[in-house]
Amino acid sequence: MRIILLGSPGAGKGTLAAEIDKKYPVAHISTGDIFRENVKNNTPLGKKAQAYMESGKLVPDEIVIEMMANRLREPDCEKGFVLDGFPRTVPQAEALEKILEEMGLSLDRVVFLDVDEETVVKRLSGRRVCRSCGAIYNMEFKPSSRGDICEKCGGELYQRDDDREDVVRHRLKVFYEQTSPVVCYYEGKHIFSRISSERHGHSLIEEFEMAVGAKE
Ligand code: ADP
Ligand code: ZN
Numbered sequence: 650m651r652i653i654l655l656g657s658p659g660a661g662k663g664t665l666a667a668e669i670d671k672k673y674p675v676a677h678i679s680t681g682d683i684f685r686e687n688v689k690n691n692t693p694l695g696k697k698a699q700a701y702m703e704s705g706k707l708v709p710d711e712i713v714i715e716m717m718a719n720r721l722r723e724p725d726c727e728k729g730f731v732l733d734g735f736p737r738t739v740p741q742a743e744a745l746e747k748i749l750e751e752m753g754l755s756l757d758r759v760v761f762l763d764v765d766e767e768t769v770v771k772r773l774s775g776r777r778v779c780r781s782c783g784a785i786y787n788m789e790f791k792p793s794s795r796g797d798i799c800e801k802c803g804g805e806l807y808q809r810d811d812d813r814e815d816v817v818r819h820r821l822k823v824f825y826e827q828t829s830p831v832v833c834y835y836e837g838k839h840i841f842s843r844i845s846s847e848r849h850g851h852s853l854i855e856e857f858e859m860a861v862g863a864k865e
Contacts, residue, residue, distance in 0.1 A: 650673060650675055650729040650731075650757050650758075650861065651729050651730055651749075651754060651755070651756050651757050652669075652675075652729075652730070652731045652732070652756070652757055652758045652759070652760060652861065653731075653732045653735075653736070653756060653758070653759045653760070653835075654666055654731060654732065654733050654760055654762065655759060655760065655761045655762070655828070655831060655832055655835070656761060656762030656763070656764065656846065657764060657766075657769055657821055657824040657825075657828070658769065658773065658817070658820045658821065658824060659764070659768075659769035659770075659772045659773045659817070660762040660763075660764045660769065660846045661762055661764070661846050661853055662733050662734070662762060663679065663733060664853065665762065665853045665854065665857060666679065666731050666733040668853070668854045668857075669731050669854070669857065670731065672854070673729070674728045674729065675728060675729040675730055675731050676723075676725040676726050676728065676729070676730040676731070677730075677731050677733065678717075678720060678721075678726075678730055678731065678732050678733065678735070679733040679734050680713060680716075680717070680732075680733075680734040680735040680737075681733075681734045683716065683720070684698045684702060684708065685702075688702065694712070694716060697712055698712065705811070705816065705819050705820060705823060706823070707737055707738065707823065707827060710738055710740045710741055710744070713735065713737075713741060714740075714741060714744040714748075717735055717741075717744075717745070717748070718744075718748050721748055721749075721752070722752070732745075736831055737827060737828050737831065738827055738828070738830070738831065739830050739831055739834055741831075742831050742834050742835070756840055757840065757861065758840050758841075758842060758860065758861045759835040759838070759840055759841050759842070760842050760843075760844060760857060760860050760861065761832055761835075761836075761841070761842065761843045761844070762844055762845075762846040762853075763843050763844065763845055763846060764845075764846035764847060765847070766821055768846075768847055769817070769821060770814060770817055770818065770821075771789055771790075772787065772790070773812045773817045774808075774812060774813065774814040774817050775787045775788040775789045775790065776788075776808070776809070776812050777793075777797075777806040777807065777808055778806065778807060778808075778809060779799035779801070779802065779804040779805070779806055780804050780805045780806070780807055781799065781802050781803075781804025781805070782799060782801055782802045782804055784799055784800075784801050784802070784804075786799075786806060793806060842860035842861070844856040844857060844859075844860050
């Protein structure tokens with residue numbers, strides 16, 4: 650299976666990708682994770698990407714495209730892949746098409762996780778993370794029974810900088826400006842599916858499986 654997940658910050662791409670990763674033999678490729686890893690290890694790529702990431706901007710296309718051209722040629726991608734966070738711009742989508750064509754491959758599905766802006770703001774600005782064990786809570790949807798303290802380990806809960814409401818709204822603005830055209834780019838194609846991230850009755854992975862026609 651060769652799949653792209655599209656969706657705004659907070660739509661649940663990362664959560665869904667992790668579930669797909671557990672259930673299907675695919676390479677889970679998150680460009681955000683790759684960049685963060687490179688920044689942490691202070692690699693040449695990390696040095697190029699860091700300033701853009703810190704100011705909430707997209708890393709320039711040529712850097713992202715070169716990185717992905719290499720990543721998609723690694724052996725683990727032969728079993729299939731789920732792209733999470735790429736392509737984010739139309740030039741990236743066009744470049745991806747060319748890379749896959751050169752490799753003699755094509756995409757099976759582009760899955761768009763649709764969610765409204767206010768839900769995302771509530772999800773992300775309400776998110777709290779435990780400083781000690783990393784457990785994730787939500788003030789509105791999944792509060793800790795101990796208030797500002799982690800139920801599991803007694804650690805202190807805090808809010809990530811990029812989850813502050815103003816930063817969340819900025820990340821959403823970048824998404825609507827730069828990534829909505831990518832949704833339009835794929836929308837007319839037969840491989841495009843839209844699933845609701847505000848699910849009613851079905852879990853996200855079930856919605857996904859219905860969209861890609863996957864059954865075990
Ligand atoms: P978000 O928190 O917005 O969901 P990610 O964790 O996917 O973002 O990525 C973090 C940062 O890495 C982005 O804000 C951006 O600077 C950079 N980045 C990730 N993927 C891409 C991409 N495909 N094109 C450009 N920049 C990217
Ligand atoms: Zn904890």
